[in-house]
Amino acid sequence: MNGSSPSVPFVLFHRPGAATLERLVPDPNGDACFRMHPWEGARAHSDVIIRGRIEQGASVFGDQRPRIKPDATTIGGTKRQDHMDRVALAKTRIEAGEFEKVVLSSSLTVSVQLLEAEDVVRRQAQAHPDSFSWVVRHPEIGMWFGSSPEPLVEGQRPHFHTACLAGTRMTHTGAQTDPWTPKELHEQQLVTDTVLRSLERSECHNIEVGPRETLQYGPIEHLRTIVKFSATQPVAQVISALHPTPAVGGVPREAALSFIHSHEGHDRAFYTGWVGLEQGDTVSYYVNLRCASLQENQLTAYAGGGITNGSDPAAEWQETRNKLTSVLDPVVHWVK
Numbered sequence: 001m002n003g004s005s006p007s008v009p010f011v012l013f014h015r016p017g018a019a020t021l022e023r024l025v026p027d028p029n030g031d032a033c034f035r036m037h038p039w040e041g042a043r044a045h046s047d048v049i050i051r052g053r054i055e056q057g058a059s060v061f062g063d064q065r066p067r068i069k070p071d072a073t074t075i076g077g078t079k080r081q082d083h084m085d086r087v088a089l090a091k092t093r094i095e096a097g098e099f100e101k102v103v104l105s106s107s108l109t110v111s112v113q114l115l116e117a118e119d120v121v122r123r124q125a126q127a128h129p130d131s132f133s134w135v136v137r138h139p140e141i142g143m144w145f146g147s148s149p150e151p152l153v154e155g156q157r158p159h160f161h162t163a164c165l166a167g168t169r170m171t172h173t174g175a176q177t178d179p180w181t182p183k184e185l186h187e188q189q190l191v192t193d194t195v196l197r198s199l200e201r202s203e204c205h206n207i208e209v210g211p212r213e214t215l216q217y218g219p220i221e222h223l224r225t226i227v228k229f230s231a232t233q234p235v236a237q238v239i240s241a242l243h244p245t246p247a248v249g250g251v252p253r254e255a256a257l258s259f260i261h262s263h264e265g266h267d268r269a270f271y272t273g274w275v276g277l278e279q280g281d282t283v284s285y286y287v288n289l290r291c292a293s294l295q296e297n298q299l300t301a302y303a304g305g306g307i308t309n310g311s312d313p314a315a316e317w318q319e320t321r322n323k324l325t326s327v328l329d330p331v332v333h334w335v336k
Helices: 080-095 117-127 182-201 235-242 253-263 313-328
Strands: 010-014 020-026 032-037 048-059 071-077 101-111 132-138 142-148 151-156 159-170 205-217 220-230 274-279 282-287 291-295 298-307
Touching (some): 010 048, 010 117, 048 132, 080 101, 080 253, 080 298, 101 253, 101 313, 117 132, 117 142, 151 274, 159 182, 159 298, 159 313, 182 205, 182 235, 220 313, 235 282, 291 313, 298 313
Antiparallel strands (some): 010 132, 032 048, 071 101, 132 142, 142 291, 151 282, 159 220, 205 220, 274 282, 291 298
């Protein structure tokens, strides 16, 4: 299968911790709805909404035959110096008091052959078993896939939770771990504080903040805090208050989004939007963090990082490469 657009939408996904994949069979009378919402500043993109019924799919580990990953050759994307220059500019704006944090992303386009949809989502689920992994083919957008460790709104009405995720480092091995740096702790705390204010403003109640934890995602680790809350208002109202979160936009929101729009240099499309399912009273929407599109054998992936006054431009560029590795390594062989 390549990235050509089918006439009938196709959705295959893996819930965190599940043993099997699931398929959404398009059906206008179905009780489930898959939705992919674009980044707020995306050009010429609108919500993808597919209603249907959910069917059990194959086991995540059902096919253990070794498969050779196709080679991926870099053909385009953000240049290292351009990204570093944007980070340096963002730091000057932070020092000037325009915002405290802004998230800057980079894109990477590679040429690749022979990617099958089910193989893509199975490999993502195997690599990231505690994330929401998915693939969608749609006549209007071609093929997109991803695997997100960050719930935006998840739960069963009226009880939900969201995640405050920020800070990135390479995964530690062995018993010894170094402490997180002040820059990473500060970045993650900014996200948590902003999420709590957003929930309060949107009239959510019974808000409970969990402990800060280290979350492993393939070759990297993040800081994450889960926040539980209750909401009787429409889920769309809660999502509007939360998103774009400081983990994908910045603090304060409007100033950071303005900087991204003026300086980032590429269209995020569905990257850093949100994606997931609703079925009855059950809601599972995730921030679309680690994702890629496939169009005519060209795969474009995205990765970003939070810029604060403690950021180093070279380190921020390397962080995007590490995150791109977590997206691409499960499905292709990419040499940086």
